[in-house]
Amino acid sequence: MGMNTQALITMIVTNLIVIGFTAFFFWKVLKTPHVEHSDEAE
Amino acid sequence: MSNTESWGSRVGLVLAMAGNAVGLGNFLRFPVQAVQNGGGTFIIPYLTCFLLMGIPLLFVEWSMGRFGGKFGDHSTPFILSNMAPKKQFLWKYVGVFGIFTNLAVAAYYCYLESWTLAYTWHSVSGSFHGQSAEGVANFFNNYVLNPGSEAFLFWIFCLVLNTYILSRGLSGGVEKVAKIGMPLLILFGIFLAYKGLTVEAGVDGAKYSSSEGLNFLWSPTPGSSIWDPKVWVAAAGQIFFTLSVGMGSIHCYASYMRKKDDVALNAMSAGWMNEFVEVCLGAAIVIPISIGYFGIEWVIEATKTGGLGLGFRTLPYLFQQWGPTLAVISGLFWFGLLFFAGITSSLAMGTPCMGFLQDEFKMSRQKSAWTFGAAIFILGLPTVLFFKYGVFDEYDYWAGTISLVVFALLEIILFAWIFGMEKGWKEITSHADIKVPSIFKFIIKWVTPTLLLFVFVGAFFKPVDNDWNAVFQGSWVLDDGSVINTILNSGLHKKIASTTDPAQLEELNKQLTFINWSRLLLVATFAGIAALVYVAYRKRVKEGRWA
Incomplete structure (x- = not known):
């Protein structure tokens, strides 16, 4: 017996949303250059 | 000695x-909450609460931490008092929660962590091989109810390990563990999720295929409704506890950032990573595998007391059904995954206590780490020795549940209403690497406090069977x-x-005594920390550091 359509859609949509946002924000963290602040000692 | 870590x-x-x-909780609490609150119905309130309560609280706590770090404060008593007008001196005592919670939770959490380590060892050494389901379940009961030298050994090892890593500092200890532990946890999780999603009826003794469990988990349960307040209270509670908000550990970690570092993107990334582990991996392991072997009715019954039983009593037995090699690998991965999930959290609980001791009493990093280790040994000992009398659960309830809600509610009032949303919004958005939608300004001021109030009321005045529909119909009998x-x-x-058996009566009376004593111990711990905060405050005044 396979999964029913409703469960399958809920599972896939939820997983896609969560994986999408996780990957997007982590990719942005990796991509955004680390800024060295010269005024740290202010 | 100044606290200049980064x-x-x-x-x-x-x-x-x-x-x-x-x-x-990502692996053991979330799937159980989903099962008990309507399966597929649960996910919409859950994600909504993540957007309306989880993300805003992450923004608030990260920015409060970075704000405190600018003034050299790394624990909540003085982070909070710096945000409040000076006449409102009581806020530093609200901040006591941010040390107390970490100390008390670490005290019992390290014991839980030591179970995962012990079970990793037993999985690898083949202790569960050839045992019946009852045998594996009894192994766990015996381990926690009658802790022997092995349980103590693993517990002490865990305490020493945590303390040693903490003594190595943020970049030399905590960060290294996170960089190794998190990728491994995700890798182990993906393997187990794959196994969870590919259980086949009739293969390796499984009665049902994974789809049975997945249908149960992801379809709305008949009779459940998205408008049921019970589902929303449960969803808000789950979001709250999964993100470790209301503890003070996020404030502490963020306080070691540089003052021009971003908080918005970092907070989003860490928050969504937690959701990935919880929703994508956590939902694909315990429930589909357990249902595959025991069926839905059995799992509903087994999860009534939480997910710990499935994780420790059931899964080690089920792994044996996959053959000796896969049993060892799966056991190693499952308990290894739980261990990494545990240690990365317990390390975060150590840093606020250490930060406080370093900032206020000029302790060295090593000394503050070993002081923390000694404190959680003393505070944790009753949870090991008297587990069967409910001391562990008592700590979990008061320190790991109620204190969090109280602290989060008070901190958001401070941030949005006393510090002020204008200043607060500047803290969140300054040096941000993403544009934070301005709707969050409204959400943080109005929606998040309201939701927290619901969680607060839900915990304090929970009706029988969590039936909020009955409350709205005028029947509010407390659970x-x-x-x-x-x-x-x-x-x-x-x-x-209702007990007539004298032996049972004696046990119950003993339990009552232990519960009352453990509460007294927790109150004394809170009072002790408050006294230390007072001493620190006087010290600051004397040294001219209290402007």
């Missing part, structure tokens, strides 16, 4: 923050799990009143 890298900080949030009835020990008193 994070070695941005990825390290995000992984450490995600590790702080990811705990055993024995509500804060009010828990204080009164009403559930235990009922049991005592």
Whole structure:
């Protein structure tokens, strides 16, 4: 017996949303250059 | 000695923050909450609460931490007092929660962590090989109810390991563990999720295929409704506890950032990483595998007391059905995953206590780490020795549940209403690497406090069976799990009143005594920390550091 359509859609949509946002924000963290602040000692 | 630690890298900080949030609850609490609250119905309120309560609280706590770090404060008593007008001196005592919670939770959490380590060892050494389901379940009961030298050994090892890593500092200890632990946890999780999603009826003794469990988990349960307040209270509660908000550990980690570091993107990344582990991996392991072997009815019954039983009593037995090699690998991965989830959280609990001791009493990093280790040994000992009398659960309830809600509610009032949303919004958005939608300004001021108030009321005045529909129809009978009835020990008193067996009666009376003593110990711990905060405050005044 396979999964029913409703469960399958809920599972896939939820997983896609969560994986999408996780990957997007982590990719942005990796991509955004680390800024060295010269005024740290202010 | 000044506290001048900092994070070695941005990825390290995000992984450490995600590790702080990811705990055993991601794998054991979330799927159980979903099962008990309508399956597929649960996910919409859950994600909505993440947007309306989880993300805003992450923004608030990260920015409060960075704000405190600018003034050299790394624990909540003085982070909070710096945000409040000077006449409102009581805020530093609200901040006591941010040390107390970490100390008390670490005290019992390290014991839980040591179980995962012990079970990793037993999985690898083949202790569960050839045992019946009852045999594996009894192994766990015996381990926790009658802790022998092995349980102590693993516990002490865990305490020493945590303390040693903490003594190595943020970049040299905590960050390194997060960089190793989080990728491994995700790797182990993906393997187990694959196994969970590919259980086949009739293969390796499984009665049902994974789809049975997945249908149960992801379809709306008949009779459940998205408009049921019970589902929303449960969803808000789950979001709250999964993100480790209301503890003070996020504030502490963020306080070691540089003052021009971003908080918005980092907070989003760490928060969503926690959601990935919880929703994508956590939902694909325990429930589909257990249902595959035991069926839906059995799992519903087994999860009534939480997910710990499935994780420790059931899964080690089920792994044996996959053959000796896969049993060892799966056991190693499952308990290894839980161990990494645990240690990255317990390390986060150590840093606020250490930060406080370093900032206020000029302790060295090593000395503050070993002081923390000694404190959680003393505070944790009753949870090991008297587990069967409910001391562990008592710590979990008061320190790991109620204190969090109280602190989060007070901190958001401070941030949005006393510090002020204009200043607060500047803290969140300054140096941000993403544009934070301005709707969050409204959400943080109005929606998040309201939701927290719901969680607060839900905990204090929980109706019987969490049936909020009955409340709206005018029948508000308190559940024995509500804060009010828990204080009164009403559930235990009922049991005592209905017991006639003298031996059982004696055990229940003993339990009552241990519960009351453990509460007293927790209150004394809170009072002790408040006294230390007072001493620190006087010291600051004397040294001219209290402007």
